[in-house]
Amino acid sequence: MNDKVSGDYIITVDRVDKVYPNGVHALRDFSIQVRRKDVLVVIGPSGSGKSTFLRCLNGLEEIDGGSITVDGIPLDDRKENRLEIRKEVGMVFQSFNLFPHLTVLDNVNLAQILVRGKSRKEATETSMALLRKVGIPEKASAFPGHLSGGQQQRVAIARALAMMPKVMLFDEATSALDPEMIGEVLEVMKTLAAEGMTMVVVTHEMGFAREVSDWMVFMENGRIVEEGTAEKLFTNAEQARTREFLSQIL
Amino acid sequence: MVDIMMFLCVLAGATWLVADGTTKLGYNWQWYRVPQYIFTLEDGRFTAGPLLEGLKVTLEITAASFVLAFTVGLVTALCRLSGSVMARMVSRAYLELIRNTPLLVQLFFIYFVLSPIFDLSRFFSAVLALSLFEGAYASEIFRAGMVSMHRGQWEAAYSLGLGVWDTYRWIILPQAVRRVLPPLTSQAVSLVKDSALVSTIAVYDLTMRGQEIIAETYLAFELWFTIAAMYLTVTVALSFLVSLMEKRMRVAA
Numbered sequence: 001m002n003d004k005v006s007g008d009y010i011i012t013v014d015r016v017d018k019v020y021p022n023g024v025h026a027l028r029d030f031s032i033q034v035r036r037k038d039v040l041v042v043i044g045p046s047g048s049g050k051s052t053f054l055r056c057l058n059g060l061e062e063i064d065g066g067s068i069t070v071d072g073i074p075l076d077d078r079k080e081n082r083l084e085i086r087k088e089v090g091m092v093f094q095s096f097n098l099f100p101h102l103t104v105l106d107n108v109n110l111a112q113i114l115v116r117g118k119s120r121k122e123a124t125e126t127s128m129a130l131l132r133k134v135g136i137p138e139k140a141s142a143f144p145g146h147l148s149g150g151q152q153q154r155v156a157i158a159r160a161l162a163m164m165p166k167v168m169l170f171d172e173a174t175s176a177l178d179p180e181m182i183g184e185v186l187e188v189m190k191t192l193a194a195e196g197m198t199m200v201v202v203t204h205e206m207g208f209a210r211e212v213s214d215w216m217v218f219m220e221n222g223r224i225v226e227e228g229t230a231e232k233l234f235t236n237a238e239q240a241r242t243r244e245f246l247s248q249i250l
Numbered sequence: 251m252v253d254i255m256m257f258l259c260v261l262a263g264a265t266w267l268v269a270d271g272t273t274k275l276g277y278n279w280q281w282y283r284v285p286q287y288i289f290t291l292e293d294g295r296f297t298a299g300p301l302l303e304g305l306k307v308t309l310e311i312t313a314a315s316f317v318l319a320f321t322v323g324l325v326t327a328l329c330r331l332s333g334s335v336m337a338r339m340v341s342r343a344y345l346e347l348i349r350n351t352p353l354l355v356q357l358f359f360i361y362f363v364l365s366p367i368f369d370l371s372r373f374f375s376a377v378l379a380l381s382l383f384e385g386a387y388a389s390e391i392f393r394a395g396m397v398s399m400h401r402g403q404w405e406a407a408y409s410l411g412l413g414v415w416d417t418y419r420w421i422i423l424p425q426a427v428r429r430v431l432p433p434l435t436s437q438a439v440s441l442v443k444d445s446a447l448v449s450t451i452a453v454y455d456l457t458m459r460g461q462e463i464i465a466e467t468y469l470a471f472e473l474w475f476t477i478a479a480m481y482l483t484v485t486v487a488l489s490f491l492v493s494l495m496e497k498r499m500r501v502a503a
Contacts, residue, residue, distance in 0.1 A: 101425050111410035114420065
């Protein structure tokens with residue numbers, strides 16, 4: 001519907017600047033576009049602005065210059081637009097951020113009922129289907145505190161998916177997990193990518209990046225140092241800094 | 251076991267101190283005259299005495315003030331955390347004004363200045379003064395609970411498309427209230443005790459009734475002990491109730 005406006009691109013970030021109140025210049029003249037159904041993987045050293053970029057995409061951070069458009073909706077000062085974009089953009093956090101006072105099922109149900117206006121019964125049907133998809137339907141009535149980190153993160157993914165978003169953002173979704181649990185979360189993410197979900201992923205999992213990404217961006221100091229396919233960045237990077245970073249991390 | 255022994259020793263010591271002190275004063279204990287003021291049984295018919303009637307008024311005032319103070323506290327806390335400069339200023343002014351003046355003065359101000367103007371009843375003046383006073387403290391407790399919530403809870407709710415009010419209602423407040431239940435209980439206990447001040451504007455609460463009886467009978471020691479015990483019963487029961495509630499909620503969380 002909005003294809004005429006945004007072309008093939010679902011996300012357009014144009015010359016965005018972001019300066020935190022403490023003076024840190026997190027994004028400088030930052031531009032990128034994401035195609036529908038693509039998986040964009042963002043890598044870079046800590047403090048490079050990867051997370052800030054992700055958080056700007058659903059309005060968790062306000063930008064100081066430039067423009068962001070998601071699915072044809074400009075992310076500006078208008079509150080309705082921000083809410084509209086948040087409905088279309090799901091986010092998964094490093095620290096899960098499940099609601100500890102609600103059961104797993106209620107965590108997944110909540111936004112469907114409050115934001116999408118579904119009945120509890122409809123919401124529960126969707127939620128149970130999603131919990132099956134992420135492999136933990138048996139934990140529906142458990143509280144998040146009783147789940148392992150990997151299980152919590154899978155619930156968080158189900159919770160974001162429950163809004164039927166057009167884009168999913170993953171902010172270092174596996175960084176807080178014990179090594180043996182990383183795999184189960186990455187599996188879910190791979191399934192999503194294979195189903196054609198548009199994803200923007202900040203990660204240190206280079207194996208995942210290589211396997212799943214359609215496009216990769218290497219960032220430092222709020223700028224894009226280099227972008228291209230995983231193949232190009234891993235084997236044939238143009239910038240010395242990219243090669244250096246990748247050799248350190250691999 | 252050792253604990254219980256120690257407790258009994260302390261209790262015995264305290265009793266001895268009181269007994270010894272009163273003997274030296276030459277006080278003539280007349281406990282047998284006290285029960286009639288609490289309740290009387292005639293032909294198996296129970297009749298509440300003045301003290302029980304006073305307790306009933308105390309409980310009514312406390313309950314009404316608690317509900318109102320809870321509301322005032324919550325609204326004030328939300329105002330202080332809101333984006334509106336006006337709301338923040340008004341709530342801050344209210345808080346500082348109430349916290350930095352004596353409750354007795356506030357009570358007199360409402361009863362002698364405001365109540366003739368707005369035609370407030372004595373009971374309502376008492377409730378209003380107490381709720382405004384306790385509400386100020388409750389608001390700080392609520393605020394502390396809300397700002398102690400992890401930022402990630404807000405962000406998760408926002409990222410799902412929830413608005414500010416939905417986030418407060420379903421995510422922040424349910425967790426914050428659980429967290430502040432212990433200090434909130436202390437505040438409720440304070441409320442029960444502070445309610446004794448309403449006797450100064452001639453509301454017939456427990457304290458007022460006691461004073462009245464003492465004026466007639468000169469049973470000061472017996473009655474003040476009895477009244478203290480009655481307050482103690484209420485506050486201990488309250489604390490017990492809340493700790494039960496806390497346990498139930500912890501299981502849920």
